[in-house]
Amino acid sequence: MSEIASKTSINLAQEDQVVGPWKEAWRSFRKNKSALVGTAIVIFFVLLAILGPFIAPQGINDQNLSQRLLPPSSEFWFGTDDLGRDIFSRILHGARISLTVGFFAVVISAAAGSFLGIIAGYYGKWIDTIISRIFDIMLAFPSILLAIAVVSILGPSLRNALIAIAIINIPNFGRLIRSRVLSIKEEEYIHAAKAIGMKNARILWRHILPNSMTPVIVQGTLAIATAIIEAAALGFLGLGAEAPQPEWGKMLADARIFLLNAPWAMIFPGLAIMLTVVGFNLMGDGLRDALDPKMKS
Amino acid sequence: MSRKKILEVKDLETSFFTDDGRIAAVDHISFSVEEGEILAIVGESGCGKSVTSLSIMGLVPSPPGKITAGEILLDGQNLATLSEKEMRQIRGKDVAMIFQEPMTSLNPLFTIGNQMMEAIQIHNKTWTKKQAKERAIEMMKLVGLPRAEELFKEYPHQLSGGMRQRVMIAMALVCDPKVLIADEPTTALDVTIQAQILKLMKDLNIRLQTAVLLITHDLGVVAETCERVIVMYAGQIVEQAPVQEIFKNPQHPYTKGLIQSVPDMRYKKDALYSIPGNVPKPGSIQKGCRFAPRCEYAFPRCSEENPELYSKTKAHTARCFLLDSENEVVLHAEMGGQVNGERIAES
Numbered sequence: 001m002s003e004i005a006s007k008t009s010i011n012l013a014q015e016d017q018v019v020g021p022w023k024e025a026w027r028s029f030r031k032n033k034s035a036l037v038g039t040a041i042v043i044f045f046v047l048l049a050i051l052g053p054f055i056a057p058q059g060i061n062d063q064n065l066s067q068r069l070l071p072p073s074s075e076f077w078f079g080t081d082d083l084g085r086d087i088f089s090r091i092l093h094g095a096r097i098s099l100t101v102g103f104f105a106v107v108i109s110a111a112a113g114s115f116l117g118i119i120a121g122y123y124g125k126w127i128d129t130i131i132s133r134i135f136d137i138m139l140a141f142p143s144i145l146l147a148i149a150v151v152s153i154l155g156p157s158l159r160n161a162l163i164a165i166a167i168i169n170i171p172n173f174g175r176l177i178r179s180r181v182l183s184i185k186e187e188e189y190i191h192a193a194k195a196i197g198m199k200n201a202r203i204l205w206r207h208i209l210p211n212s213m214t215p216v217i218v219q220g221t222l223a224i225a226t227a228i229i230e231a232a233a234l235g236f237l238g239l240g241a242e243a244p245q246p247e248w249g250k251m252l253a254d255a256r257i258f259l260l261n262a263p264w265a266m267i268f269p270g271l272a273i274m275l276t277v278v279g280f281n282l283m284g285d286g287l288r289d290a291l292d293p294k295m296k297s
Numbered sequence: 298m299s300r301k302k303i304l305e306v307k308d309l310e311t312s313f314f315t316d317d318g319r320i321a322a323v324d325h326i327s328f329s330v331e332e333g334e335i336l337a338i339v340g341e342s343g344c345g346k347s348v349t350s351l352s353i354m355g356l357v358p359s360p361p362g363k364i365t366a367g368e369i370l371l372d373g374q375n376l377a378t379l380s381e382k383e384m385r386q387i388r389g390k391d392v393a394m395i396f397q398e399p400m401t402s403l404n405p406l407f408t409i410g411n412q413m414m415e416a417i418q419i420h421n422k423t424w425t426k427k428q429a430k431e432r433a434i435e436m437m438k439l440v441g442l443p444r445a446e447e448l449f450k451e452y453p454h455q456l457s458g459g460m461r462q463r464v465m466i467a468m469a470l471v472c473d474p475k476v477l478i479a480d481e482p483t484t485a486l487d488v489t490i491q492a493q494i495l496k497l498m499k500d501l502n503i504r505l506q507t508a509v510l511l512i513t514h515d516l517g518v519v520a521e522t523c524e525r526v527i528v529m530y531a532g533q534i535v536e537q538a539p540v541q542e543i544f545k546n547p548q549h550p551y552t553k554g555l556i557q558s559v560p561d562m563r564y565k566k567d568a569l570y571s572i573p574g575n576v577p578k579p580g581s582i583q584k585g586c587r588f589a590p591r592c593e594y595a596f597p598r599c600s601e602e603n604p605e606l607y608s609k610t611k612a613h614t615a616r617c618f619l620l621d622s623e624n625e626v627v628l629h630a631e632m633g634g635q636v637n638g639e640r641i642a643e644s
Binding site: 020021187188189191192193194195196197198199206207210211 | 354356385386387388389390393394395396397398401402403404405406408415416419420452454465468469
């Protein structure tokens with residue numbers, strides 16, 4: 001018994017020696033129950049998005065007008081909609097659409113925002129003034145209004161909704177990174193890097209960027225949740241996904257006239273949106289706790 | 298004694314342009330560092346020590362700072378006129394610098410080895426990873442880091458402050474610089490570690506013959522390591538002398554004040570001596586000697602004219618009218634026959 005105990009303590013001690021900053025963050029993340037639940041939900045939906053089309057019991061656009069608006073049953077788990085399509089199958093496909101839109105919109109806006117934010121924060125002066133004022137102007141609009149404006153310029157489609165969502169999220173990332181860079185560039189290791197003759201560009205990409213990434217990861221996870229809602233909102237307004245596409249927001253919009261007769265047609269897509277968003281939010285909160293240096297001792 | 302002057306600062310003025318106008322943080326100072334010597338610059342905070350060192354490195358934050366006059370000659374090459382690109386070739390290779398705060402001087406995301414190799418490869422672009430690694434480990438051993446191979450793979454947070462400062466020293470010396478600027482290298486460390494780091498710097502100075510410019514406010518550090526001392530006050534050099542001279546026979550009242558305020562184990566005192574008043578704010582400097590308002594020896598001339606550097610001996614100069622031979626007669630009469638030399642000697 002004591003042998004086992006001493007063995008495990010040795011293992012722990014060895015593990016202690018090789019802890020990098022990322023491993024340390026993973027350890028604290030692992031202890032956070034709600035973060036793990038969130039991650040499980042996210043992984044579940046990611047799997048659905050990948051496997052959805054293969055495991056769906058019915059085709060997404062298989063209309064069967066004799067089986068319109070049927071309540072959930074063993075054949076149609078989540079019931080059918082007004083065209084007799086299987087809601088469960090459509091939700092499985094919808095996971096792919098929502099996650100893709102959420103993920104790519106966030107990746108695009110995080111990349112563009114980080115780039116602009118880093119340049120503004122590091123070079124300062126007029127570059128900073130211009131970039132920051134543009135962010136201010138963008139943030140002065142309610143984001144969904146801005147998204148609607150962008151989509152109405154580009155024309156309604158899923159791709160344009162994605163672009164719109166990416167654009168409206170740029171200033172959030174930009175400001176976040178800019179403030180982070182402002183504090184990091186005064187760190188002594190940046191001075192030390194300059195003192196060994198390092199170029200500005202190298203300091204930016206090798207020392208400042210990696211050290212400013214943690215809030216982006218956290219913000220990115222939380223932003224996926226918002227982006228999914230925004231995509232659904234645009235879909236609901238008829239500015240996102242087009243007719244046969246099983247986008248969750250679009251499904252909500254189509255089902256709302258039958259709310260009283262066939263509530264399942266609305267409840268299930270709504271639940272899917274809610275669950276994904278909750279998953280990403282819980283995971284994002286957990287990441288923040290694990291990665292935020294202020295919370296660390 | 299006639300060693301080659303490796304670094305010569307001539308009439309250097311570094312100014313900051315603020316909303317309240319131009320402020321000279323370093324006001325026409327001249328000094329030189331000889332090959333293989335350790336020169337200390339001492340002074341209170343705000344007297345221009347750090348700005349001097351940043352000027353040499355070309356790292357004065359600009360704007361608002363700028364070198365507005367003078368030359369910085371490194372081995373005959375004037376650093377003050379070099380472009381940022383040319384200066385980058387010099388930094389780390391010919392002049393290196395270590396900082397006050399070893400806890401934050403290393404990037405927390407990369408291993409020690411990674412950062413050491415980076416420092417090497419910046420100035421030796423043709424070196425392979427293997428060569429760089431060998432050199433890094435060799436330097437880590439040279440600065441007395443135990444188990445260098447293991448430390449190579451560790452992250453900064455796994456090292457103590459003293460070890461990190463050793464890493465910083467190793468990193469600074471990795472390209473064999475001619476001059477090493479150490480800006481308060483031991484201030485953030487505890488006393489026993491301070492002594493180790495100072496000893497290490499002295500050893501390395503002897504072994505590698507790297508000239509060291511040591512910036513500090515701690516006269517204890519000066520006594521242990523340096524050959525010559527420059528005392529700065531409000532952007533000016535007020536006294537310059539070999540280290541024994543400074544402690545035995547300080548000429549400037551400010552230097553005396555600094556020495557008196559070092560705690561002494563031999564005597565039991567109720568309160569530690571401190572110089573009354575503060576360093577004048579840059580920009581608020583009036584005419585006359587800058588130290589006059591705080592000086593217990595001040596007489597009317599001090600608030601009228603700015604003293605020049607008077608020589609006590611060839612190697613010992615001080616910016617004080619008490620050393621002016623013309624003054625002696627005047628003083629003699631004014632103070633009822635008390636010769637200034639005696640007054641200085643009595644402390």
